[in-house]
Amino acid sequence: MFSPPSLIVMLLVLIPASLRLMDFQWNIACIGALSMFCGLYIRQRWLAITIPLAAMVVSDIGLGLFNHDLPKYTMDPLRPVVYAAYVVMISLGISVRRYWQKTNALPVGESTSTAKPSWQRFVPVAGATLIGSLLFFFTTNFGVWVLNDFYPHTWDGLASCIAAGIPFYRTTLASDVVFTLILVGSYELFFKGIVPVTSASRMLYAE
Numbered sequence: 001m002f003s004p005p006s007l008i009v010m011l012l013v014l015i016p017a018s019l020r021l022m023d024f025q026w027n028i029a030c031i032g033a034l035s036m037f038c039g040l041y042i043r044q045r046w047l048a049i050t051i052p053l054a055a056m057v058v059s060d061i062g063l064g065l066f067n068h069d070l071p072k073y074t075m076d077p078l079r080p081v082v083y084a085a086y087v088v089m090i091s092l093g094i095s096v097r098r099y100w101q102k103t104n105a106l107p108v109g110e111s112t113s114t115a116k117p118s119w120q121r122f123v124p125v126a127g128a129t130l131i132g133s134l135l136f137f138f139t140t141n142f143g144v145w146v147l148n149d150f151y152p153h154t155w156d157g158l159a160s161c162i163a164a165g166i167p168f169y170r171t172t173l174a175s176d177v178v179f180t181l182i183l184v185g186s187y188e189l190f191f192k193g194i195v196p197v198t199s200a201s202r203m204l205y206a207e
Contacts (some may be wrong), residue, residue, distance in 0.1 A: 011049050012038070015021055017059040027132055028171050030135060033179030035086045039093020040189060043093050048094070081143035088139070089132040096124045125184055126177075130203070133169075133176045141165045 012034065022030040035052040042048035060079070064070035073079075100121060141162050144150065151157035 009047070009051060013054045013058060016052075016055040020055070021062050022060040025053040028175050030175060030183075031059075031086060032089055032132060032172070032176040032177035033129075033183055036125070036132060036176075037183040037187070038178050040097050040125070040184065049087060049090055051081055052090060056083060056086065077147045078140070078143050079182075081147070082140055085136040085139045088135055091129040092132045095172035096128045099124055099161050103110065105135045121188075122184070125180065129180045130173075131175045137165065137169045137172065138162070169176075171187070 016034045017032045031052055034055060036051060038048040038051050042051065060073045061070070064073035067073070143159070144165075145153070145158050145161040151161045
């Protein structure tokens with residue numbers, strides 16, 4: 001785990017927010033992967049929750065201004081459901097971190113001389129990413145069904161709502177997998193020594 005400096009926090013908010021602004025139509029975004037990453041590695045729990053939600057707030061405001069419809073993106077009754085789904089993904093990351101600690105599969109940078117190889121840490125990350133993506137899909141589609149009149153409030157209506165969301169889920173899952181691999185892989189490679197780490201950096205990220 002680490003306590004990121006202000007510049008890193010700002011980049012973790014602004015870069016995912018910018019990517020979400022670039023291609024919103026097909027749910028190609030890295031907020032889910034960012035949520036998993038923050039749960040895994042950010043030491044302060046309040047900050048792990050704040051970073052992804054701040055990225056969502058910034059990108060929601062940006063989308064509202066760009067589309068000249070700020071209330072649609074900031075006051076939509078589905079927004080709390082979406083934000084809550086990301087908090088669940090952060091919690092999954094925290095749960096994986098606790099699993100690492102219990103099984104001595106700690107991230108590099110935490111004091112242990114017997115940590116398991118990286119692949120044994122990545123397996124639960126992959127599982128949590130898949131579970132988080134599925135939970136996000138079903139939670140948000142259930143929210144659409146409940147909070148809007150797009151579909152009849154019947155079991156058939158719910159099934160239709162879920163079916164309509166499947167094309168978006170494919171890109172959401174792909175985004176979660178790819179961006180989680182990029183974020184977690186980059187972090188692990190950095191601390192595994194593939195990229196040189198200065199003594200100052202080690203002090204920054206140490207417990």
